[in-house]
Amino acid sequence: MLDLKTRRAEAQPESGAGPTAPAIPHPQLLSVADAKAMSLADMNGLFKDHINPGQLHFMKLLGFNKIKVERAEGMYYIDQNGRKILDFFGGFGSLAVGHNHPRLIAERKAFQEEGRHEIAIAFMSQYAAALAKNLAAISPGDLDMVFLGSTGSEAMEAAIKVAERAVGPKRPKIVYAENSFHGKTKGVLSITDSPLYRGEFRLVDRNVRVPFGDIDAIRNAFESDPEIGVIVLETIQGGGGIITAPPEFWQELRLLCDKHGVIWVADEVQCGVGRSGRFYAFEHAGVVPDVTALAKSLGGGKTAMAAMIARREIYMKAYGSPKTAMIHAQATFGGIGEACITAIEALNILYDENLIENSAVQGAYLLSRLQALQAKYPKIIKEVRGQGLMIGLEFQDFSQTLPLVLRPVVSVLDDKLKGSLSGFIGALLLRDYATLVAFTEYNRNVIRLEPPLICGREHVDQFVESLDDLLGRGIIRIVKDFVGSQIG
Numbered sequence: 001m002l003d004l005k006t007r008r009a010e011a012q013p014e015s016g017a018g019p020t021a022p023a024i025p026h027p028q029l030l031s032v033a034d035a036k037a038m039s040l041a042d043m044n045g046l047f048k049d050h051i052n053p054g055q056l057h058f059m060k061l062l063g064f065n066k067i068k069v070e071r072a073e074g075m076y077y078i079d080q081n082g083r084k085i086l087d088f089f090g091g092f093g094s095l096a097v098g099h100n101h102p103r104l105i106a107e108r109k110a111f112q113e114e115g116r117h118e119i120a121i122a123f124m125s126q127y128a129a130a131l132a133k134n135l136a137a138i139s140p141g142d143l144d145m146v147f148l149g150s151t152g153s154e155a156m157e158a159a160i161k162v163a164e165r166a167v168g169p170k171r172p173k174i175v176y177a178e179n180s181f182h183g184k185t186k187g188v189l190s191i192t193d194s195p196l197y198r199g200e201f202r203l204v205d206r207n208v209r210v211p212f213g214d215i216d217a218i219r220n221a222f223e224s225d226p227e228i229g230v231i232v233l234e235t236i237q238g239g240g241g242i243i244t245a246p247p248e249f250w251q252e253l254r255l256l257c258d259k260h261g262v263i264w265v266a267d268e269v270q271c272g273v274g275r276s277g278r279f280y281a282f283e284h285a286g287v288v289p290d291v292t293a294l295a296k297s298l299g300g301g302k303t304a305m306a307a308m309i310a311r312r313e314i315y316m317k318a319y320g321s322p323k324t325a326m327i328h329a330q331a332t333f334g335g336i337g338e339a340c341i342t343a344i345e346a347l348n349i350l351y352d353e354n355l356i357e358n359s360a361v362q363g364a365y366l367l368s369r370l371q372a373l374q375a376k377y378p379k380i381i382k383e384v385r386g387q388g389l390m391i392g393l394e395f396q397d398f399s400q401t402l403p404l405v406l407r408p409v410v411s412v413l414d415d416k417l418k419g420s421l422s423g424f425i426g427a428l429l430l431r432d433y434a435t436l437v438a439f440t441e442y443n444r445n446v447i448r449l450e451p452p453l454i455c456g457r458e459h460v461d462q463f464v465e466s467l468d469d470l471l472g473r474g475i476i477r478i479v480k481d482f483v484g485s486q487i488g
């Protein structure tokens with residue numbers, strides 16, 4: 001049971017003069033030391049009582065609730081038993097430079113010891129200015145104007161707002177893609193294509209949904225509806241299960257947007273910062289969007305940092321005058337000091353260590369080794385796909401491959417897991433091979449692989465050999481082993 005220390009305010013001695021206030025009792029608070037030393041049972045209990053009991057249910061199914069991470073370093077988490085867990089989940093693409101890169105630790109320590117300022121809403125921040133300059137230097141064309149925030153959703157909200165204002169009130173409709181994910185805040189939820197996440201919230205309506213990568217559907221939409229002013233697309237769909245479109249799609253999209261005066265917003269929150277083998281995934285097509293957004297790895301895996309980057313012309317139309325400047329200026333923590341210097345250093349590391357090239361090289365190697373596994377296990381692996389170190393591994397649908405003999409065994413499982421070989425495989429990779437992978441809500445048969453871009457050939461080999469060994473057990477044993485893990 002959690003042993004909460006009670007710290008009560010000492011009674012204040014009566015002062016001779018001046019007003020007094022009643023002593024405020026010190027609530028029962030845990031200290032940082034308490035948090036570090038917390039037992040796994042208490043973590044489970046507090047998560048259930050104060051964070052998200054429903055989510056804990058899924059963590060239990062996958063065995064994630066049995067892990068207490070004590071440290072993280074490079075490609076690995078280190079758990080309570082000193083076990084090194086190979087991280088091919090990578091925080092959904094948030095760990096380009098790996099866990100706790102020593103250069104980030106050193107810069108952050110120095111920043112703190114020098115007593116640097118954090119809040120950037122009164123005085124200008126040299127750190128925000130430097131980060132904005134770096135992002136403009138990295139971004140092609142005149143993607144020069146930078147809004148800094150903390151989350152991908154915040155950057156995407158900024159993106160659709162700058163686009164809407166630039167295109168004007170007569171063209172309020174946004175085109176978005178099937179299986180898109182742009183965040184869960186109220187604005188971008190309207191272009192996030194998930195009935196689950198949309199719940200029954202009231203959304204910004206009259207948007208237009210098209211299949212991802214379908215240029216004809218986009219052309220038809222633009223030609224038939226003059227109220228369309230903006231199109232928003234992930235350059236590589238992450239939540240949709242790692243879906244790409246060919247370079248010609250993006251090139252034609254650019255031409256169509258120019259022809260119809262539609263603003264193209266490229267969501268690079270997950271696929272940006274080098275993950276695809278270029279800094280931005282749209283660079284593979286040699287075209288430049290009007291607005292883009294970054295988050296996740298921009299914070300170096302150490303902090304929350306996000307950016308919306310707009311072409312100067314678009315930005316100036318939206319907020320270029322003193323009268324309009326404050327309509328969507330940075331929020332309280334936009335451009336906060338230590339987050340900015342962390343992002344500045346993370347970007348420098350990315351280039352100093354050639355991590356973007358490494359993403360292309362290791363990504364191609366991983367893809368080729370997974371294709372070989374697909375050839376070896378065609379009844380289990382349906383498809384492997386992706387670009388750089390953003391790879392989707394799609395398994396055959398369980399309902400078609402499940403031998404009859406297993407039906408009673410699986411009947412004890414949660415509905416979510418019944419058709420999902422990826423759930424079984426992910427759980428067993430963690431339990432038996434100390435390897436972490438990510439799942440995707442939209443397609444339960446897909447495992448997402450987004451390891452840190454510091455990933456070496458040896459890590460790819462370790463991952464593929466573990467997966468090979470696991471798949472070699474065959475479907476019947478995989479399912480039985482998984483069900484056993486639920487009981488044991």
Ligand SMILES: Cc1ncc(COP(=O)(O)O)c(C=O)c1O
Pocket residue numbers: 092150151152153154156181182183184234238239267268269270271295296
């Ligand atoms: C493509 C994309 N856009 C936006 C977001 C939202 O980012 P955040 O969770 O930081 O708000 C995500 C998060 O997964 C994402 O993958």
